[in-house]
Amino acid sequence: MGTLLIHGGRVLRPDMTVVDADVLVDREAxxxxxxxxxxxxxxxxxxxxxxxxxxxxxxxxxxxxxxxxGHADDKPLDRWLREDIWPVEAxxxxxxxxxxxxxxxxxxxxxxxxxxxxxxxxxxxTAAVVERAGLRARLGHGAISAGKSEAxxxxxxxxxxxxxxxxxxxxxxxxxxxxxPHSLTTVTPxxxxxxxxxxxxxxxxxxxHANETADEVDPIVEKRGRRPLMWAQDLGxxxxxxxxxxxxxxxxxxxxxxxxxxxxxVHCPASNMKLASGMAPIQxxxxxxxxxxxxxxxxxxxxxxDLFDELRDAAMLGKLAAGDASAVAAPDAVRMATxxxxxxxxxxxxxxxxxxxxxxxxxxxxxxHLTPDHDLVSHLAYAVNGSDVRxxxxxxxxxxxxxxxxxxxxxxxxxxxxxxARDLVARAD
Amino acid sequence: MGTLLIHGGRVLRPDMTVVDADVLVDREAxxxxxxxxxxxxxxxxxxxxxxxxxxxxxxxxxxxxxxxxGHADDKPLDRWLREDIWPVEAxxxxxxxxxxxxxxxxxxxxxxxxxxxxxxxxxxxTAAVVERAGLRARLGHGAISAGKSEAxxxxxxxxxxxxxxxxxxxxxxxxxxxxxPHSLTTVTPxxxxxxxxxxxxxxxxxxxHANETADEVDPIVEKRGRRPLMWAQDLGxxxxxxxxxxxxxxxxxxxxxxxxxxxxxVHCPASNMKLASGMAPIQxxxxxxxxxxxxxxxxxxxxxxDLFDELRDAAMLGKLAAGDASAVAAPDAVRMATxxxxxxxxxxxxxxxxxxxxxxxxxxxxxxHLTPDHDLVSHLAYAVNGSDVRxxxxxxxxxxxxxxxxxxxxxxxxxxxxxxARDLVARAD
Numbered sequence: 001m002g003t004l005l006i007h008g009g010r011v012l013r014p015d016m017t018v019v020d021a022d023v024l025v026d027r028e029a030x031x032x033x034x035x036x037x038x039x040x041x042x043x044x045x046x047x048x049x050x051x052x053x054x055x056x057x058x059x060x061x062x063x064x065x066x067x068x069x070g071h072a073d074d075k076p077l078d079r080w081l082r083e084d085i086w087p088v089e090a091x092x093x094x095x096x097x098x099x100x101x102x103x104x105x106x107x108x109x110x111x112x113x114x115x116x117x118x119x120x121x122x123x124x125x126t127a128a129v130v131e132r133a134g135l136r137a138r139l140g141h142g143a144i145s146a147g148k149s150e151a152x153x154x155x156x157x158x159x160x161x162x163x164x165x166x167x168x169x170x171x172x173x174x175x176x177x178x179x180x181p182h183s184l185t186t187v188t189p190x191x192x193x194x195x196x197x198x199x200x201x202x203x204x205x206x207x208x209h210a211n212e213t214a215d216e217v218d219p220i221v222e223k224r225g226r227r228p229l230m231w232a233q234d235l236g237x238x239x240x241x242x243x244x245x246x247x248x249x250x251x252x253x254x255x256x257x258x259x260x261x262x263x264x265x266v267h268c269p270a271s272n273m274k275l276a277s278g279m280a281p282i283q284x285x286x287x288x289x290x291x292x293x294x295x296x297x298x299x300x301x302x303x304x305x306d307l308f309d310e311l312r313d314a315a316m317l318g319k320l321a322a323g324d325a326s327a328v329a330a331p332d333a334v335r336m337a338t339x340x341x342x343x344x345x346x347x348x349x350x351x352x353x354x355x356x357x358x359x360x361x362x363x364x365x366x367x368x369h370l371t372p373d374h375d376l377v378s379h380l381a382y383a384v385n386g387s388d389v390r391x392x393x394x395x396x397x398x399x400x401x402x403x404x405x406x407x408x409x410x411x412x413x414x415x416x417x418x419x420x421a422r423d424l425v426a427r428a429d
Numbered sequence: 430m431g432t433l434l435i436h437g438g439r440v441l442r443p444d445m446t447v448v449d450a451d452v453l454v455d456r457e458a459x460x461x462x463x464x465x466x467x468x469x470x471x472x473x474x475x476x477x478x479x480x481x482x483x484x485x486x487x488x489x490x491x492x493x494x495x496x497x498x499g500h501a502d503d504k505p506l507d508r509w510l511r512e513d514i515w516p517v518e519a520x521x522x523x524x525x526x527x528x529x530x531x532x533x534x535x536x537x538x539x540x541x542x543x544x545x546x547x548x549x550x551x552x553x554x555t556a557a558v559v560e561r562a563g564l565r566a567r568l569g570h571g572a573i574s575a576g577k578s579e580a581x582x583x584x585x586x587x588x589x590x591x592x593x594x595x596x597x598x599x600x601x602x603x604x605x606x607x608x609x610p611h612s613l614t615t616v617t618p619x620x621x622x623x624x625x626x627x628x629x630x631x632x633x634x635x636x637x638h639a640n641e642t643a644d645e646v647d648p649i650v651e652k653r654g655r656r657p658l659m660w661a662q663d664l665g666x667x668x669x670x671x672x673x674x675x676x677x678x679x680x681x682x683x684x685x686x687x688x689x690x691x692x693x694x695v696h697c698p699a700s701n702m703k704l705a706s707g708m709a710p711i712q713x714x715x716x717x718x719x720x721x722x723x724x725x726x727x728x729x730x731x732x733x734x735d736l737f738d739e740l741r742d743a744a745m746l747g748k749l750a751a752g753d754a755s756a757v758a759a760p761d762a763v764r765m766a767t768x769x770x771x772x773x774x775x776x777x778x779x780x781x782x783x784x785x786x787x788x789x790x791x792x793x794x795x796x797x798h799l800t801p802d803h804d805l806v807s808h809l810a811y812a813v814n815g816s817d818v819r820x821x822x823x824x825x826x827x828x829x830x831x832x833x834x835x836x837x838x839x840x841x842x843x844x845x846x847x848x849x850a851r852d853l854v855a856r857a858d
Contacts, residue, residue: 372850
């Protein structure tokens with residue numbers, strides 16, 4: 001397959017400086033081989049006037065929920081789930097999952113995301129989409145106890161472990177997995193422990209929602225006599241590779257626990273605002289040395305999968321949460337969206353340097369909203385949006401060239417999603 | 430000049446419903462003449478697959494500050510102003526203002542904004558840009574007492590009144606004006622009164638920053654013994670046409686005062702987050718019947734002029750501020766960005782119906798992040814961004830067609846802004 005040369009652009013380095021440089025990629029190995037001036041390669045991707053950045057990592061989403069984008073908004077979380085989301089999810093067919101996953105993956109490739117973590121159902125369908133679309137994913141079957149018999153809830157956790165075993169390493173290792181019990185409150189304690197054991201046995205992480213709302217934290221504190229993450233650790237969670245979504249309501253001891261155990265946190269600022277969940281203490285997490293990535297959460301609570309929005313939201317909301325305009329500075333936000341997310345997902349990417357995975361995006365800087373170029377890292381945090389991405393490369397393969405996605409038929413994907421979404425909502429009514 | 434037919438799209442009506450309809454515009458009068466099926470006109474703008482919406486209104490900005498986009502970020506407000514913004518502003522030349530205004534206006538037209546309110550210096554330069562670019566603006570000279578002799582501060586207010594008189598009604602009435610004392614804390618009380626008198630005499634509103642940070646509110650309460658807006662009213666401010674920017678820290682009596690007097694509020698959510706100023710009580714303002722518009726503030730604290738970001742931020746942050754996911758619903762956010770802003774600026778626009786000004790934008794819906802189309806108002810609030818705008822029309826004239834701005838030479842504007850920005854920062858160092 002030879003080499004791919006990303007030519008003529010500027011390159012964002014891991015230390016957040018920017019240099020004029022070419023990037024040479026080994027397409028067979030899927031790695032970056034060299035970064036520097038005047039390189040040559042077998043095939044060329046023109047990055048003139050562009051900024052080469054690591055592919056963004058969307059470290060927590062429910063990708064098929066793109067089918068429900070705009071289906072219901074502006075309701076309190078419990079009513080929204082009960083009245084709008086769960087009835088529709090109960091009517092989901094595997095073909096819906098595949099159509100929604102395709103739509104979401106298309107949107108992510110177009111906006112420069114090259115890896116994501118997904119918690120949902122029918123993960124064979126999502127895995128098939130990831131395989132042909134060409135990006136990376138850590139997939140898991142979301143298992144939930146609420147509303148199920150004990151046997152059914154146990155079977156659900158066992159399915160999560162079984163799916164994690166089956167798909168780990170799929171798509172030439174672009175797919176990895178995790179056991180995904182839904183949350184500390186929607187899965188029973190013994191099944192949380194079973195999930196942890198199953199994951200340890202399968203050699204994969206556990207991923208779950210935690211400390212998202214005060215309504216979720218307070219009952220645990222009351223019933224268990226300790227903070228949710230201390231209790232989770234007693235159940236066998238919070239191992240080094242594990243990662244949790246949200247972490248909005250955390251106390252100092254929990255932050256220390258996250259740092260000490262190496263548990264990753266996926267910050268979902270848009271979802272936290274839209275569902276009025278609260279403001280995560282992101283600067284405190286960073287100060288404590290916690291590994292933090294960013295996630296869009298599902299499109300039904302966002303409502304898009306453009307990680308540049310999360311980058312901006314993280315920098316903005318982090319300041320408001322800290323009451324300090326110097327908190328969550330632009331380079332920190334960019335790091336969370338790239339290297340931070342890669343670390344959370346356990347992939348050797350998120351940086352443009354030899355040896356790292358060739359997962360990258362080229363941002364077109366030739367636009368009024370990105371002029372003048374005082375500081376390109378500031379632009380990435382505050383002014384770039386997904387539509388500014390010109391090329392997307394993952395594992396050494398070009399997934400999008402000049403804004404045209406090569407691995408999916410965009411028009412067909414959108415038409416199928418539109419049709420599936422209408423039928424789904426009609427069926428659920 | 431005849432008529433312009435916006436053909437084949439869907440149209441957002443004032444009641445926030447969407448219909449398939451054409452929009453017929455009288456180009457001479459600059460008004461909408463008809464909205465309905467199967468209309469015909471002299472010239473056609475193709476809106477196939479698009480949503481026709483009122484042009485967005487950016488009701489508070491400092492447009493020339495686009496030259497400082499990314500110049501300095503992530504600092505507390507006082508240090509940022511003292512170390513980074515004021516030294517550069519001291520070195521500003523009229524040509525910089527013009528170059529920055531052109532860049533900002535280009536960005537606004539591209540992202541569907543057709544009217545803005547601007548507080549800055551050298552407003553003859555901004556007026557010239559507005560005149561040739563074709564959009565609407567309410568302009569004012571920002572006058573400040575801080576750091577000036579009493580005579581110089583008085584002269585500054587007098588200039589603000591004089592400029593308001595001179596430019597009101599310029600550019601075939603696309604330009605209106607206001608007297609713009611900078612804020613309740615940076616202009617002395619007697620000069621605030623002088624501004625109010627001058628504005629009343631000239632028949633224009635007063636526009637100023639108010640209640641942006643707690644640091645600004647507390648000293649007024651302490652020194653004057655009452656809330657800032659009660660005090661402002663005693664000085665002659667808070668008349669029906671007046672409008673203030675921010676209003677982050679407001680108590681119930683001040684909200685009532687705003688509603689009773691008809692004073693408009695321009696909510697700037699991105700700036701309030703980025704500078705850690707706080708969360709404005711937007712749902713409470715809406716509930717009280719206050720006229721609320723949205724503003725980007727200057728690009729140096731945002732960092733772009735894409736009002737779709739403010740729309741999303743207003744809906745998101747409004748929920749967080751209220752602790753209620755049903756607060757600031759999508760239709761309310763869209764109203765603030767259109768009819769609300771138009772009311773704040775006192776222009777007869779912000780709605781697609783016969784008799785209103787022909788100020789509108791066509792949003793291209795054919796994109797993965799806008800699929801499926803369960804709810805287009807939700808998409809406007811949560812998923813559309815400025816890059817999705819295909820056409821922009823103001824006062825009956827097409828300012829952008831198929832993403833090409835017709836009234837400005839985009840490449841030349843960007844090149845000039847880039848050069849001016851570099852020279853300016855070098856000069857200020």
